[in-house]
Amino acid sequence: MPTTSELARAVRQAFEYLKAQGDIREAEVFAAANGSLLTRVNYTSHIPCNGVEEPKSTESYGIGIQAVFNSPEGLKVGFGSEPSDLTLEGARRALEKARQGAVHDPEFHSLAKPTGEPRTLTDYHDPKLLQVRDEELVENGWKVVTGALRTFMASSRLVDLAGREAAVKRLGLILGGDVTILQERIALASSHMPEVQRDESTLIMSFLTAMVEARDAKGSGWSTGTRLDHFTDEAGVDAAANAIQAIGGERVRSGDYMVILGRQPVTDILNNLVLPSCTASAFYSSSTPFLGKLGKPVASPLLTIYDHGAMPGFMGSKGITCEGLPTGRTNLVRNGVLVGCLTNWYEAQRLLGDPKLNEKLGAEPDAARAALVPRNGFRFGTGGGRMFDTQPGVAASNVVVEGTESVPLEELIGRVRNGLYIGRIWYTYPINGLRAGDFTCTVVGDSFIIRDGQLVAPIKANTIRINDNFTRILANIVGITKDVKGTLVWAADEVVYAPEVAVRGVHVDEIAGFMEDLT
Amino acid sequence: MPRKITTALIDDVKEMVHHLATAHFRSLAHLRYGDVRLEVAEGKAAAAENGASKFSGEDYGFSFGIRVLAGERMVAPGYFGRSLGAADLDSLEKILKEGIEKAYRRAMANGELKATVREKFGSLGDSLADTRLHPIRVSQDLVPAEYEIDPRTVDLKEMERYTTDVSRQVGALGDGVKYNFISTMTQLARELFASSEGALIDQAFALTQGMCYVVAASNGTSQELYDVLGHQRGWEILARGVNEPLMTFPPFVDFARSLATEAVELAAAPALPSTEGEVVVVTDPHYNTLVSHEIIGHPVELDRVLKMETAYAGRSWLLRGLDEHQVGKPVASPLVTAYSDPSLPGYGHYKYDHEGTPAKRVVHIDKGVFKGFMNSRQTAAIFGGDPNGHWKATDSSLVPLIRMSNTVFDGGDRDARDIIAEVDHGYYLVGHRIPSIAESRENFRISARKVYEIRNGRLGQLYRDGGIMADTKDYLMKVDAVGSDFRLYPIPTCGKGQPMQTKKLGNGGPTMRSRARLTGPVVGAMD
DSSP states (O other): OOOHHHHHHHHHHHHHHHHTOTTEEEEEEEEEEEEEEEEEEEEETTSOBOEEEEEEEEEEEEEEEEEEEEETTEEEEEEEEEETOOSHHHHHHHHHHHHHHOBOOTTOOOSOOOOSOOOOOOSOSOGGGGSOOHHHHHHHHHHHHHHHHHHHHTOHHHHHHHSSGGGGGGGOEEEEEEEEEEEEEEEEEETTEEEEEEEEEEEEEEEEEEEEGGGTEEEEEEEEESOGGGOOSHHHHHHHHHHHHTTTOBOOOSEEEEEEEOHHHHHHHIIIIIHHHTBHHHHHTTOOTTTTOTTSBOSOTTEEEEEETTOTTOTTOOSBOTTSOBOOEEEEEETTEEOOOBOOHHHHHHHHTOTTHHHHHSSOHHHHHHHOOOOOEEOBOTTSOBOTTSOOEEOOOEEEEEETTOBOHHHHHHHHOSEEEEOEEEEEEOTTOTTTOEEEEEEEESOEEEETTEEEEEBOTTOEEEEEEHHHHHHTEEEEBSOOEEEOOTTOSSEEEEOOEEEEEEEEEEOOGGGGGOO | OOSSOOTTHHHHHHHHHHHIIIIIHHTSTTEEEEEEEEEEEEEEEEEEETTEEEEEEEEEEEEEEEEEEEOSSSOEEEEEEEEOOGGGGGGHHHHHHHHHHHHHHHHHHHHHHHHHHHHHTGGGGTTBOOOOOOOOOOOEEEEOOOOSSOGGGSOHHHHHHHHHHHHHHHHTTOTTEEEEEEEEEEEEEEEEEEETTOOEEEEEEEEEEEEEEEEEEETTEEEEEEEEEEESSOTHHHHHOEEOSSOEEOOHHHHHHHHHHHHHHHHTSOBOOOOSSEEEEEEOHHHHHHHIIIIIIGGGBHHHHTTTTTTTTOOOTTEEETTEEOTTSBOSOTTOOEEEOTTSSSTTOOSBOTTOOBOOOEEEEETTEEOOOBOOHHHHHHHOSOOOSOEEOSSTTSOOEEOOSEEEEOOOSBOHHHHHHTOSEEEEEEEEEEEEEOTTSSEEEEEEEEEEEEETTEEEEEEBSEEEEEEHHHHHHTOOEEBSOOEEEEEEEEEETTTTEEEEEEEEEOOEEEEEEEEOOOOOTTO
16 A cells, blocks of 8 residues: 555645646545455354355555636636556546536636634554554454353353253354444645645454354354454453343333433434534435534434544544544534534535525534535445545544433443333334434344333344334433443444433334244 | 556456466465456546536546465465556556565465464363355356446546536525535456366446436425436436336436425425334335344345344344254245345346356245255355355455345235225335444344325325334234336445445345334424
């Protein structure tokens, strides 16, 4: 993979070339090199398996150019890119594609301009994660597998259930998931920020699911970090221990419950429902339930949510956005009131210029401007990476959820007294469209019945479905725990630093009764 | 070598790739199997929003992926993938060899650690096994793409004008349409597969798609609808529509206008009330396209069935262990037959999968009895049965997964009108919208675009924001009518794998009747 210096050199050269073109009014050059190293794990004690199923990687690098052209029909904006070529020839090819595809977009105002905020995060990556050997990639996968196997082997409960140690494998022990290392390097320059900027970020994460399948018991474990030296078998150990703890799960009847949502459900609801509702484009297209609600309550006063892309040591941190603007803190919900949006430059400018701004956002331009600071213009690819061949979209980075008057988990369980602790949900979608707020999901593991202020029994995996509305969930929050942990969900761009959140009146339906009789 | 990347590049590199896959692979001491996938695509796209052009572009895609099975004490897999550009052409052979070396090193390290862990963990290590592939007929073949209007000849400016005009026409339908986004794309791709067993398969695919997303509102109630018109054909399908025995679409502009008109109508309709108990539901072919996708297709993917997707896409209720599964048992009404068939047209059509297996129809449910799974060579070697060619990747640089081809409910012999006319009181669900499925696919909730009440055999009140929820086996067992109006539709964004691969594939079915709970909206805090 090219170094960041090589990317910066390519950007400088391409930008000088663009400046010499007579028909270009504004331009931006973005070069990137990305590596995604992923060891996918699949252990099954009752089915032949590989343990480490896929030690693999993908790599890409190249240059992307966005240019504003003077043309007889007026200004035209175009984007083009060229992979695997950081020479001037590569830049020429990218520019030609941009010129060929340029369109007149009446809502385009300009390329990104400095916001006046300073960059605060530099040199925050671990160089070791940029030089992982093939053998280390494989070893990290086996590290989490052996952590889980050790935990399963040490469990006297599994031996008791199986009758003897040699029969434990018949309980259907499963470990699935992955260890992922992301390597991202970028450099960019533009007409409004001609000094070449560069950024380098890395992270390592593991997300695992374990099961004792014969007992329908499922548990998960995960770890996130930015240092290779800090990576341990923690995720495998936690997943196996949580699966063992889930043995003996009970069914729960349909009804409305006081529920504590664990970190994964909080993250899943944010990822699929709340954060998409807080993007500038959702307001522009009138597809958010928060339409016209800026400055108004959208949640319990206990709840505060913000995105912070420049937090040192946090996994989703970046020094600059893929538009060259500093990352930083964007308050979204403060004490229950909607106060800001996630946006990039383009979306902010066009919403601010929208004649229906007040109707859509619920604020006049001055207030709206403060809520629409472009700190989230990223070019994320699926599975990570900052892609040279796409234009900036809008994505969160590190999302932090906090409560006023937050309490320890034990105290929250005590306050709930009777209800459910839901630790992992699945397939959380806005079933009637985002603006309606209705959502549904099933409860797949890490969950317990709360009785008399205690966790008394696991909830059997895949036996209840939540059918509710997320605007109700936000409004009905009655408690939030103190401790947050970086939490990931499948295919998400952002990391949510999530606490556990108690909500009253959550509706669940009992499902899949036929599975009890399946032979 | 040419400096411009076109699909013709495959002709220039075919022999070199074949040589690498045979002679070079065989020079690696502990290699048991290896393959190379190389892909080139030439595509164009345009997008418009609210009648204004937003983007147009023409570009190529070029990538490769390597799979190696190797090991000294135990056999294990290793992979490598990369995107490529025109600048790589002069050193392509060297780049491919480096990729092979990396995949081989990973497989060797993986096999060594597998053997070590197997020894260390006693009976829990017993299931760690050598990676094996079920034998297949090794093929060498050339498969051309089908199209009338070559995607490479479509004028980009005309494509931009057309796309913007569709968006303008949708916006012109009235004040009820608050927002629309229209995109079009057309591309020609060519995939080369070569293996250490001697396979050399060169397949070309044309693909053209139009997508419409619309937000309509009326008195504070909104409707967001989305649908695609797509086929493995050229630009003609957007300009003229599709009129084939199994697939029918109007021209794209009419398709998009119709969707927007529907959204406006629905925004003014009342919300569907939920029910506590089951009611009679009749579902149309478009709705059953998503039902077949979610509760037939996904749970019969053998990688998921064998627990390989436990952390991501989930497992399947159809198998608990190798000797505890539903094969040969009734899982649906005798009226229900379902299968996957790559020979059908549309997004799910292909002749060979991405490990060179000749693709063939696999019956999942035959008159209510469960028969079998979609598989790959590796999963067939574990579970048994012949490989049926369903191991597919979204891009050559990514590792394939078991994916649907065209997974469908088979058509029956009833007139769809009679299926409705026989209902005293029930509901007719038209068009699929959004799914949420339980982890092992044992329960589902899927919303419909439109729901009509049926009274005395006639369609009555139209409702918005409704759908059904049911346990999969119960729902399938209660099917009491299957129509003869079978239709295939494209599914443009099926997500699976890690990293997530978004794949285009086909699903379909006829009109069907069963029983389920109705699910309507929940009153939210904003109401």
